[in-house]
Amino acid sequence: GSPGCASCGLPPMEKDAEERLMIEIAKQQLLEKLHLKERPNITNTVPRVALLTALRKLHSGRVRQDGTIELENNIPTKDQGYEIVSFADINETDNSDKASLSLTFQFLQERGQSIQVLQSSLWIYARSSGDPHRDSRLLARVFLSADGGVSGSNRTLLIEKMLEVQESNWHTFTITRTLQAFLDGGQHRLRLEVSCEEDGQNLCSLDNSAETPNQPFLVAQVRLRDSHSKHLVRKR
Amino acid sequence: SLRCGEDVTVCCKRDFYIKFKDIQWDEWIIAPEGYHMNYCMGQCPQHLSGSPGIASSFHATVFSQLKVNGINTATTSCCVPTERRPLSMVYFNSQHSIVKTDVPDMIVESCGCT
Numbered sequence: 409g410s411p412g413c414a415s416c417g418l419p420p421m422e423k424d425a426e427e428r429l430m431i432e433i434a435k436q437q438l439l440e441k442l443h444l445k446e447r448p449n450i451t452n453t454v455p456r457v458a459l460l461t462a463l464r465k466l467h468s469g470r471v472r473q474d475g476t477i478e479l480e481n482n483i484p485t486k487d488q489g490y491e492i493v494s495f496a497d498i499n500e501t502d503n504s505d506k507a508s509l510s511l512t513f514q515f516l517q518e519r520g521q522s523i524q525v526l527q528s529s530l531w532i533y534a535r536s537s538g539d540p541h542r543d544s545r546l547l548a549r550v551f552l553s554a555d556g557g558v559s560g561s562n563r564t565l566l567i568e569k570m571l572e573v574q575e576s577n578w579h580t581f582t583i584t585r586t587l588q589a590f591l592d593g594g595q596h597r598l599r600l601e602v603s604c605e606e607d608g609q610n611l612c613s614l615d616n617s618a619e620t621p622n623q624p625f626l627v628a629q630v631r632l633r634d635s636h637s638k639h640l641v642r643k644r
Numbered sequence: 645s646l647r648c649g650e651d652v653t654v655c656c657k658r659d660f661y662i663k664f665k666d667i668q669w670d671e672w673i674i675a676p677e678g679y680h681m682n683y684c685m686g687q688c689p690q691h692l693s694g695s696p697g698i699a700s701s702f703h704a705t706v707f708s709q710l711k712v713n714g715i716n717t718a719t720t721s722c723c724v725p726t727e728r729r730p731l732s733m734v735y736f737n738s739q740h741s742i743v744k745t746d747v748p749d750m751i752v753e754s755c756g757c758t
Contacts, residue, residue: 434662434681435669441747448672448738459674459742491744492737514739 443632489526489631496600496624510553513598513626515591525588527629529580532602533622536576544574546604550581553599563601571604587628598626645726645754648685655686655723657755674734674742684755688721726756 439447496511511530530550548571551563567581583600590598602624646656663678664670670677731750737743 430660430681430683431662431667434660434679435667437681437750438679438747441750442733442735442737442743442745444738447669448736448740450672450736450740489745493742493744515741 489629492626492628492630494626494628496626498624508601508603509624511600511602511624513600514596515587515598522633523591523630524633525584525591525628525630528582528584528587528626530583530600530602530624530626532579532581532604532624534571534573534577534579534604536573544572545570546573547571548579548581548602548604550583551601551603552586553601566600583626587626645756646686653687655684655688655755655757657752658683658685672736674736676731676733679731680751682752684723684725684752686723686755688723688757721758723755724758725752725754727753729753 435447439445494513494515496513498509498511509532532548534546534548536544548567548569549565550567552566554562566583566586569579569581571579587598646652646654648656648658660681660683661678662681664673665677728749729751730746730748732744732746734742734744
């Protein structure tokens, strides 16, 4: 180690001890900067194939069909912005003559922590019929469901959009305000319903398997804000 | 900024890399695979002190306080980080959501004497 420094007062150390200390310092530094009290205990992880697809879409999402801005490097570093990817728990329900996709997102906040949502999008995979003679457009609707309610009842239409599905592809739905209202309300489960129709047929990818790379997900670009003043704060 | 080696005794940057797999942190950190933390070490003789850097102002203040109070005035200055860069991370948070964030000032790029 180096000779003792007057401003830190640490005596020189053995190499092994120094390495152990540096690892501990690195751990503490990482946890502190990520605002974590301890390392998260992850038992059931998202399937790697779904994760890789989401990350690939996230990083290639610079130019989007709906005109939203790119996710990366959008927040000044000093504001400690985060990008959150959350995979949906899927419940396929049968509502009268059409199928709909019920998505539930767990979105918990630390107590006393207030989050500002800068941008948020729901990513849904729409599958092409493969028939060149059929209309390649389909109508997609996203609803906000009341938590705990029965699918199809007590729901609010958030977005209605025509999708071009000449080829199977991902599509985004901006839900920034919805997510902000959800977080401001201190709720825990965000329930959305998606329906895609063309001539009464559902063409969305409604695969309920957790192994599919087409699993719907939600991306949010957020940053912490002070819960009292609603203004951004920096700690020194 | 010098990189530390066997013959280097003056202020230099020591490469220090932690592979997350080695500390069993790869279960919750998706990317990157490790952390190039790096740190500064070495002597800062009088003629090297006062090298400019973003971190030097705090240490310079400490030193001037020490001198003002007559404490250890003969001591050399400190070898500290003068340049850092952010670390981009993708990880599972406590709620099992996947978070991507750029954490500022995490990787020591260069060192200098206060």
